[in-house]
Each structure stands twice: as structure tokens, then as C-alpha cells.
Amino acid sequence: MENFQNIRIAVDAIVFGYKNNNLYVLLIEQKFGSAEKYWALPGGLVKPEESLSDAVIRELREETNVQLNFMEQLYTFGDDIKRDSRNRVISVAYYALVDASNLEIKADTDAEKVQWFKIDEVPSLAFDHNLILKKAVERLKAKLTYEPIGFDLLPKEFLFSELENLYCTILEKEIDRRNFRKKILSYGFIEETEIFSAVKTGRPAKLFKFNKLKYNDLIERGFHFEIKFA
Amino acid sequence: MENFQNIRIAVDAIVFGYKNNNLYVLLIEQKFGSAEKYWALPGGLVKPEESLSDAVIRELREETNVQLNFMEQLYTFGDDIKRDSRNRVISVAYYALVDASNLEIKADTDAEKVQWFKIDEVPSLAFDHNLILKKAVERLKAKLTYEPIGFDLLPKEFLFSELENLYCTILEKEIDRRNFRKKILSYGFIEETEIFSAVKTGRPAKLFKFNKLKYNDLIERGFHFEIKFA
DNA sequence: GCAAAAGTGTTCGTACTACACCCATGG
């Protein structure tokens, strides 16, 4: 009754980081045979007894000492991928957010190189990974506007200007500084710290932090986060 | 290098319909062995050469002459499902919307019964299907507010009161008729027809239809659909 | 003429938009 499928199941990870006013994605260089090299999303086959998300975390640990602030299933790609020419592979993609300023990438091994790429300087990738990445960026953009996940790309304590820049950069929009600050602060889940940033130039700025407990509290009372711009 | 996985891949479908001011979901009764019967979401194993969405459509055709107005991948469930005790099964769930007033359910066979269930009268289902259904309902609710998919649950031509009721019912909110109508009509992609409904009581009402071309046109110009209520 | 649903306008308040000047520091 049950036909043999011969379909393999893999996970792929889109790890986003934000540094120097740019959105980055983590890629690895895979070697196929002796000459063929391709940049690709980190990922690999799921082990028989391992959950999908555990598989992603395991694969990532092999390449980085990554501390994921956020991870979510993105989409399952499986219609026409043939990793090697014999087997169909279905890939469950997850995307994740990290504080790139605090992320240690493991040294390259013989087998693999690991590197951050600016999102608009990503080369042609293996398999359908450019498509997967595109979908991840779309999701990130959308989610940024209705859930407070921008904080997961920043250090625990951050400058308002960093947050503002993050939104401008990723959403590719201009934002009025004053209105942005007013709106975010009006929510009440961003707290001022007493620490001042150690930037070299200009007036020193206070660091802020996101209070997740207050946020969750508001959510329970029917609050809905939203950042929109003309 | 590649370990043998022994993981099977299946699809499951959450088919939503709307009739008599109620949201319904399509379930089938599966028989396990001689005595065990469970209601479950339609679905089954993916064939080796078939895309995931084709698998869903094939499975549904086996039970209904369904005309899907909308179908979208929902989520991939795969952490701890054991359909039979030997094999792990990963299930890619899709949800779909149909015009239930126009849907023919195939006659029950010896092996299976097929039936609409009101969403709040769904019994305990096989596997993790209650969880999958819950997630599908959440997604439907969310998507209803920011994409015009409500029309995919209605006949091509519908009454404003039907549309309004659909939103009230699914979102479980009260809506002001006047504001709702004003807002929807202001978008400009709903057209009045010259046909009047054949209801038995009250003032006859004009039928309306959704002009998808006009909608797509607006989208290209940066329009964003949104229905929110207090 | 009554019951049942359809159709329609106005007022009010809130929330977003646009916009420009002063402040604190380092060099």
C-alpha cells in the first residue's frame, strides 16, 4: 500500500545579521567533487530521531558559535530539487536572527568557508537557495512591521539611531527620526538605560533596551505592534 | 556520508468552507485496522515524482470534486509524528478555501466517510491534526485581515451581508455594517452587479463581485488591503 | 401595516504626517 518514496528531507537556515548599517546573511562554501564550489545556505539532512529545529541548530553549531535570538520556520521547498541527481530532496527552511556584533564565526576548515554577505551582494547560490533567500527577506521585511523582531538583530542595549537605521535599511524606506522615536517610545516596552554610548563623535546617546516582559504583558491585553511608514 | 533516514513525507489539507454563517472544515473518517476509526484531515504520502501541491490536489480529488479558490502552504509538522509505529512521518500542511455552496462531496465509500464540520464542533482528530487545524485557523484569521481571501469562501457573486457576516464569524468580532461597507467599497475593487438576490424576506439586495484584476492593479501601485475592527 | 433586511451621512476624536532648531561632546 505504501509506495517507497526515496525522498530525503533536509533543513536549510537563513541566518540574518545586521552590522554597519547593512543586512547580512550567513553563507558557506560547499565543495562538490574536486573543482565545483558553490556558496550555499547552511543546512543538511535531518537525522532520523531529531526534530527539524534541532537539525537546524545542529547544522549551525557546526559552523558558528551562534546565539540565535529568533528562529522560525519559513517554508518547505520541495518540488524539484535534486541535490544529487538520484534523489529528490525536500528542504524545510528556517530563518534566524542573531546579534552579529556578538557572533563568532568558526575558522574555515578545509571543507568549508563561512562568511557574512551583504544581502544585495549575494552571489549565485547552490540549488534553489537564491529563491529561498528571497522568500526569507520578504518574510523578514513583513514581520519587522508587525512584530518586534528588529531587536533580535541588535545588541541587548542599543542606540535609537541603530534601531532607526535598521528599519530604514531593511525596509528600504526613509523614516522621520522624531516620529519614529515618538511612536516606539509610546508603546512603553523600550526602556532607557543609564549607560551612554561610546561613540567617538557627536553628542553621546543613551542606550535603550527592549523589555520583552512588558511587551508580552501588552500583547495579552490586546496590544498590536505595528511600524508603518509613508 | 549520507545516513539513511527512513522518514516519510506526507501532505495534509485543511479545506475551509463557509455556509449558513459558519466556518466549516472538511474531514474524513479513516479506519485503522478493524475497529479504530478517527476523523482526520485529508492527506497522504507524497508520490516520488509529484510536487507537494500536486499531492494535496490529488488527495482532495479522491474525496471531493473540489474547486479550490485558494491554496497556500501552511507549515511543516515533523517533530514527533509517528503514523504507524515504525516510521517517522513529516507532514507538509496546506490550507485551502472553497465556495462550499458549490462543492460536491463524493459519496462515502466503504473505506472513508467525508464530511463538513463546524469549526467549533470538530472532534478529537487523528495524529496531531487538531494542532494543525488550530494553526490553520489562526493563519486564516490573520490573512483575512490583510489579504482579500474572504471572497474565496463565497460564491462569485455575493451579498454584502454575507461578506460582512463572514468577517464577523471568522474573526469573532462585531462590525458596524455602515463602516464596513464604506471601507470595502472605497477600495474600488468590489463591483455592483445588476442582479438581485432571491432571499425570501426583507428588502432585496444587490449582488456584488470581487474584481481581481482591479485588485492586482491597485497592488502594483502600492495599495495595501486591510480590514481591522475595534 | 408589520416584520425583516438593505441602504445611506455626519460628527468626533485620535493618530499619523510634516517639519526645524537647540544640545552635548571631541577635536
Next chain:
DNA sequence: CCATGGGTGTAGTACGAACACTTTTGC
């Protein structure tokens, strides 16, 4: 004292929320 980025307030507008009466039909 100048360059650099940080910090703040106000006026106008537009959109959503609240709200009630009249119309058409069948019985």
C-alpha cells in the same frame, strides 16, 4: 569654534469609530 550626531514640540490632516433613520419587499 566647528563638525557630528542626539534630542525634542507643534500644527494640520486624514482616517477610523460611533451612531439612527428610511426604504423595499413579503406576508
